[in-house]
Amino acid sequence: MSKRILTIFMVVFVLFLYAPTLLLPIFAFNDSTFIAFPLSGFTFDWFASLGAAVELRGAAINSLIIASISAVTATTLALLASSATVRYRFPGKGIMIGAIMVPMFLPEIVIGVSLLTVVLLAGFQLSIYTIIMGHTLICTPFSIAILRSSFQQLDPSMEEASLDLGESRFSTFRRVTLPLIMPGVISSLLIAFTISLDEFVIAFFLSGTEPTLPVYIWSQLRFPRKIPSVMALGTLLLLLSICLLTLSEIFRRRSARRLGQKDNGGAW
Amino acid sequence: MSLRTRLDQDARRGLSQISLPFIFVMLLLAVPLVILLAMSFWTQDFLTLDRTPTLNNFIEAWSEPIYRTLMLRSLKISIIVTFVTVGLAYPAAYYMSFIAPNNRKAFLVFLITIPFWTSYLMRIFLWKVILGYNGVINASLMGIGLIDKPLDFILYNQLAVVLTLSHAWLPFAVLPIFVVMEKVNRTYLEAAQDLGDTPFWQFIRITLPLSMPGVVAATLIVFVPTIGDYVTPKLVGGPDGLMIANLIELQFKKANNAPLGAALALSAMFLVTAVAAIFVWLNRRYLKAEGAA
Numbered sequence: 001m002s003k004r005i006l007t008i009f010m011v012v013f014v015l016f017l018y019a020p021t022l023l024l025p026i027f028a029f030n031d032s033t034f035i036a037f038p039l040s041g042f043t044f045d046w047f048a049s050l051g052a053a054v055e056l057r058g059a060a061i062n063s064l065i066i067a068s069i070s071a072v073t074a075t076t077l078a079l080l081a082s083s084a085t086v087r088y089r090f091p092g093k094g095i096m097i098g099a100i101m102v103p104m105f106l107p108e109i110v111i112g113v114s115l116l117t118v119v120l121l122a123g124f125q126l127s128i129y130t131i132i133m134g135h136t137l138i139c140t141p142f143s144i145a146i147l148r149s150s151f152q153q154l155d156p157s158m159e160e161a162s163l164d165l166g167e168s169r170f171s172t173f174r175r176v177t178l179p180l181i182m183p184g185v186i187s188s189l190l191i192a193f194t195i196s197l198d199e200f201v202i203a204f205f206l207s208g209t210e211p212t213l214p215v216y217i218w219s220q221l222r223f224p225r226k227i228p229s230v231m232a233l234g235t236l237l238l239l240l241s242i243c244l245l246t247l248s249e250i251f252r253r254r255s256a257r258r259l260g261q262k263d264n265g266g267a268w
Numbered sequence: 269m270s271l272r273t274r275l276d277q278d279a280r281r282g283l284s285q286i287s288l289p290f291i292f293v294m295l296l297l298a299v300p301l302v303i304l305l306a307m308s309f310w311t312q313d314f315l316t317l318d319r320t321p322t323l324n325n326f327i328e329a330w331s332e333p334i335y336r337t338l339m340l341r342s343l344k345i346s347i348i349v350t351f352v353t354v355g356l357a358y359p360a361a362y363y364m365s366f367i368a369p370n371n372r373k374a375f376l377v378f379l380i381t382i383p384f385w386t387s388y389l390m391r392i393f394l395w396k397v398i399l400g401y402n403g404v405i406n407a408s409l410m411g412i413g414l415i416d417k418p419l420d421f422i423l424y425n426q427l428a429v430v431l432t433l434s435h436a437w438l439p440f441a442v443l444p445i446f447v448v449m450e451k452v453n454r455t456y457l458e459a460a461q462d463l464g465d466t467p468f469w470q471f472i473r474i475t476l477p478l479s480m481p482g483v484v485a486a487t488l489i490v491f492v493p494t495i496g497d498y499v500t501p502k503l504v505g506g507p508d509g510l511m512i513a514n515l516i517e518l519q520f521k522k523a524n525n526a527p528l529g530a531a532l533a534l535s536a537m538f539l540v541t542a543v544a545a546i547f548v549w550l551n552r553r554y555l556k557a558e559g560a561a
Contacts, residue, residue, distance in 0.1 A: 002467070003367055010363045013356065017383045017438060020394035023404065027397070034402065077289040088282025096290045103297060105488065107496025107540070109513045113520055113533050114300035117307050120526065137296050140289065200389050201498050201513075205520070214389050221393060221503070234390040241386050249378055 021238065028235040033225055046232035053229070059216035063197055066128050066212060070135035071192035077136070078143030078188060086151035097144075104141040111137060112205035119206070126208030134202040139192035146191060146252075150184030153256070183251040190248035194241055213237070308530035315524070325531035335515065335532065342512040343539060345429055346494035352434040353490045354483060357441035361482070364442070365449035366475075377446070384439035392499050395432040399423040399504065424506025432500050437493075441486040448482030449475070477555065484551050488544055495540045496533075512536050 031041030050056060077100075084090070085097050103111060115134050119126060158180065162172040178185070200214040207215050217233065220226040309321040329335050364376045383391070398404045399422045406418035422428065452475060460470045498513035505511065512532060519529030 006359060006363045006367055009359055013360045013438075014379060016435070017380070020391055020398060020435070021383055021386055023394050023397055024390060077292055080285045081289040084282040084285035088278045088285070090279035090282035090286075093282065093286075096286050099298070100286075100289050100293050102293070105492050107493050107513070107537065109496040109498055109516060110301075110304075110533050110537050111297070113516060113529060114304040115296070116520060117304050117526060117530060118300045121303065121307075133296055137293070140293075198387055198389075204498075205517075214387070217387075217389055221389075230390075230393075234387055237390070238386050242382065245378075245382060253374075 024231060024238055025235050027228065028231040030228070033228060046228045047236075049229045050232055050236075055211075056216060056233070059211045059213050062128055062210050063213040066131050066135060066203075067193045067196040069132050070139055070196040071189045073132070073136045074139035074143045074192045075147075075185060075188045077140050078147050079185070081140070082144050082147040082151050086148060087156070100144065101141045103138045108138070108199075108201040109205075112202045115202070116205045126206055128207075128210055128212075130206040130208075131203050131212065134206050135196040135199060138199065138202065139195050142195060143188040143192050146188045147181070147184050150181040154180055183254045186251045187248045190244050190251070194244050194248075197237075198241070304530045305534060307527050308534055310527045312525050312527050317527075325528045326535065328528060329531045329535050335512075338510060338512050338515050339532075339536065339539065341426070341510075342495050342536065343543070345426060345433070345511065346491055346497075346540070347543075348430050349433045349437065349494050350487055350491040352430065353437050353441045354445075354486050356434070357438055357445055357486060358479075358483065360438075361442050361445035361449055361479075362475075364446050365452075377443070380439045380442050388436065389499060391436060392432055392503050395428070395435070396423065396504050399428055399431075423504060424509065426505070426509045428504040428506075429501050429509045429511070432504050433494055433497060436500070437490045441490050444485035444489060445479060445482035448485070449479050452478045480551065480555055484548060487547060491547075492540050492544060495536055 026039070028046055029042055029044070030039050031043040031045070032039070081097065081100055085093060111134060115130065116126075119130055124130070154177065158176055159172055162176045163169070167175065198214065199212075200218065203212040203215050204218065211219065217230055220230050308325050309323070311318045311320070311322060311324065329339075360380075364373060364380075368376055396403075400406070401418050401420055401423070403418075403423070405422060406415075409415045410418065456474050456478075457470055460474055465473070495511075496513045497511060498517060501509050501511040501514055513536075516529045516532050516536075519525045519532065523529075
């Protein structure tokens, strides 16, 4: 009895989660400047209009640069932090890893304004580099969550064997450890990339004259005429996110299989 | 090799690996927060910064009615959102962990996570489309003839903010509860059943207390960032639905009063940390009383 109620609840729950997202493609193909029902017709115009938007191209390039650099930096920092916490005991471990995870539990606006204050006081210019700093900060904890489980599932005897056979620490990492945790590393890169690509508040505070994609979208939302194009752009971003996530999920599962563990369903 | 030198070597290796990410966080988070704190004790007149320390910004932040109203409203909204989110996420996580067949679990987790990774800005904006004057709800209600003209009270208020924020944070609340439920030892439930406990009491006495850590994690994950949300109140809140983040942004940008903005941001952070700490403390006490901790 209660089983059936819960199953119905779950179906409604998933529908509720997806409902707004399903509207995105509907209005992206709707032949009207007004985002409202009833629908008027089918068109590809809004997608075509994206090709002509010069600012959009600049924003997209900025976002790609920021997301790539943030993802690589966050994953590198996360590799160091998770390797240290999973494999070694040292004084101050709890406090240090706690501090590194803090950005996950802070309102983004606090991170945004504190970095903005430093930049203003130091007299720096706001640029894509200031955004990269903020994004690396918030991506690192997510990358650690993923890589920590990779390191936990790694059999230490593999590395010990390599060290006993005379490989140096560095080449053991490069030739034994890294290949074994590679799916986790790729999954971390993709997740960090996706977070940075989508992040708005920090980028909004820290962007100067070069907007990111979400900052550009935000500026367009003020003009009702531009909204159908934004819907088309949103649809493309949605497809991109789904592709990246599916890839990341495939790599995560491969990682679980490679490390000989049963699938526990997620980086959590 | 003695045990002691081995440990020392381990410790050194661990410390050298963690030092880089730790220094990074110190430079980009701890130092900026300290500078933000310093800033909140200064005063700004247009572009000149007066560095004589004063408490005026905090006094203004806590006594001026508009700031106090928005601060308390933000707190109220994030508490309601947390209740709604965790309340809906709990049965969903329960279904995923206890009812769904094992080979479906990974897929369900994936299904729940996808909407969370789609553009945050677009998801919030789409709620405006759903709740708007010519939106989905009004169009469908008029379509089935329930109303003659669009309802104009469903968008631009605090309820719209609560609905939109709850939707945005749902996946984030499901996952931690699900992970903790997965660790609940199923043999306890079998033992309780063998000893004649009904399913209801099994849930109350075993599953609920053992899944509480997940509920606490979900509560913190939703509650803390929600209080500082900027996009949702701006897009669907209207004038009565604005929250503290909108005011902080105003101080830093248009109003040119970064010190007051800093004081508001730190006050909000303090408020949210205090409420979260009280919640965690109460929960520890409850668990201890239950004998589950």
